[in-house]
Amino acid sequence: MAEQTSSRSKSVCTKGQYLVPCLKVNTKKTEVMASSRRDVEVNIKDKDNARLKQVQEFKYLGVTVDTRGGSQVARRARVAAAWNKWRELSGVISDRKMPRKLKVKLYSTIRRPVLLYGAEVWTMGKKEERILEATEMRTLRRIKGVTLRERERSADIRRELEVSDINEKVKKIRMRWYGHVKKREGGHLAKVAMESIAPGRRPRGRPKKRWRDNVREDMSPFGVRPEEALERETWRRKTGRLTLQGSLKES
Known part of the structure; x- marks a missing residue:
């Protein structure tokens, strides 16, 4: 049993002849979640017999995780966060006196990273790709000053604004993450x-x-x-060609 010892700088506990940091958990702020296709009840109690709150989803390091698994909830959360960021920038984006290049720069460096945070582990289907593209194109049309009624092709708008396809960007960061994990040692948790x-x-x-x-x-x-991911330069060259081919295909 660890015995707590007072300390001015931080709380420490004695364990045998060693001093180790004490870990204190606030049970009122602690939540539990079960990942399953079926509804599972988790009954975990603290030393006072108080049951920890069970939730269906929670946010961890900016990524929303839900009990059913998958990445649908995480994507919806990122889209909502991106629109919140859009409202913060709307005064600049809607300003006709602001140079278009600056608007594109703001989108690429501020709003797009918010939208794609955690995208390297998303599972993407055609429906999810359409949602991402629609979210991005709504912004790019505002930057260019056109509407859907003018029926300009998305590829033409991206080419004029020099913005790559957002779904190709997702592929790029997904392949980069795959190569990064593949090079890890065998016992690494992510691998x-x-x-x-x-x-x-x-x-x-x-x-x-x-x-x-x-x-x-x-x-x-x-x-x-997959084995080419172990060679950093080879992997970068080939995956770079992959995303480049995707951009050329669109044009």
């Missing part, structure tokens, strides 16, 4: 999670797309192999 396969059978019906399915789709058309 274990990425390469592990959950036991059991997938449910009936059309299976949900997985993050590794996205990675496979990104690499397959260009002949990029």
